[in-house]
């Protein structure tokens with residue numbers, strides 16, 4: 421699943437991005453000159469600065485948002501090897517008023533790592549060391565460029581794990597997880613990334629270094645700046661070191677795939693598990709009919725998916741096999757009261773992995789259908805999911821778009837892919853998409869939800885923030901941004917203007 425950076429080709433500039441940047445393209449920033457390139461090479465080493473190769477620059481100009489028009493290449497990619505080098509790059513950028521966009525693996529789904537104004541892409545691929553695994557304090561200390569799964573692999577021999585990781589763990593970086601406060605398939609039981617971050621080293625745009633928190637598990641000494649950094653999408657400071665709280669790795673898991681005739685029956689199971697079953701499962705993932713069919717066809721999967729209107733993927737885990745088995749059986753008993761078409765119990769780790777592969781393949785299978793689609797990250801109270809699904813069908817009926825969806829049903833977070841009406845030329849899709857998204861988001865707000873549960877706002881969702889947040893809230897966030905980044909050079913154009 422590697423090679424994310426090569427997955428698509430970004431254009432250097434698009435009229436669409438110019439439109440987002442506004443009337444003054446360039447945003448008052450200064451260009452990266454030959455003299456600045458020489459200085460950057462002196463700071464980080466010439467081999468760690470990319471400036472001439474347009475194709476290489478373009479690869480750092482997009483994340484996993486499929487629509488090319490959200491892309492914009494940097495003027496230079498800089499790959500620092502240490503906090504000291506990050507400090508020097510930030511000092512230079514502030515002095516010269518050059519925008520800096522931090523970048524992890526580029527797996528984001530909000531355009532967050534896109535250098536909208538050009539300038540410097542600060543790529544963390546070289547800062548990828550696990551600095552310490554402290555088994556006495558149950559904390560790991562890592563650099564931001566560590567691939568999330570690599571941390572997990574390193575923790576396995578100690579019987580520990582990082583419980584907050586997302587489902588892109590095979591390729592995303594832990595720094596990106598923190599900047600987005602990533603969630604994932606295990607959030608119902610374990611929560612999201614932020615719960616496990618006890619400390620951060622952060623370089624401010626000025627080049628000052630903040631040491632926030634540390635190995636201590638509790639801290640109410642003043643405002644919680646660690647939590648403020650988590651989910652700040654690279655707009656407040658650059659994360660250079662991370663303290664990750666570790667948990668005992670569960671020894672057993674039991675995975676069940678439950679197929680239902682329709683989505684409403686499947687979703688009725690979700691609250692019933694928590695109330696009737698009195699179980700907090702590790703995962704309850706939902707896949708709707710068309711997403712399931714698309715993924716199964718692609719995988720040549722033989723589970724009986726053709727008749728199914730929806731699938732739930734349910735998992736429990738724990739330390740004692742007998743307890744895990746009992747929980748899994750209780751969970752299936754709840755499913756049985758909702759007339760499933762089939763209950764498929766994984767009998768081995770390999771079978772669990774096979775069921776999870778169906779879920780993990782869905783985004784790629786849907787993405788393959790068309791680049792003209794908006795990947796959404798809606799979150800609503802769990803009881804509102806059936807209404808949300810009906811609203812998707814209503815919008816499909818009105819506009820002739822397709823809205824396959826899947827996601828983390830256990831925490832109300834669904835990924836809907838709003839896909840172009842096949843009869844529309846791309847220009848018509850681009851013209852109509854904002855109206856469709858506005859209607860979708862207004863409906864989500866009416867259901868008590870919001871527009872992003874884990875992918876963030878970036879620049880893709882920025883125009884829609886006022887639909888779910890008051891002007892006063894947005895203004896307070898602007899003031900926080902100014903306090904951290906008075907010159908406005910860090911990841912400009914993201915979240916709000």
Ligand SMILES: Cc1cc2nc3c(=O)[nH]c(=O)nc-3n(C[C@H](O)[C@H](O)[C@H](O)COP(=O)(O)OP(=O)(O)OC[C@H]3O[C@@H](n4cnc5c(N)ncnc54)[C@H](O)[C@@H]3O)c2cc1C
Nearest residue numbers: 524525526527528532586587593595596599602603654659
């Ligand atoms: C197939 C697929 C499945 C996914 N599944 C999930 C999922 O289950 N849950 C989920 O939450 N997300 C998921 N994502 C989205 C994405 O993987 C996450 O948002 C991930 O956390 C991004 O990490 P990254 O390293 O790729 O960050 P990038 O995309 O490179 O950057 C994301 C943001 O982080 C900022 N940033 C990066 N590094 C730093 C740093 N050191 N300091 C400050 N800011 C920084 C960037 O500026 C940007 O704003 C999925 C994506 C794909 C393609």
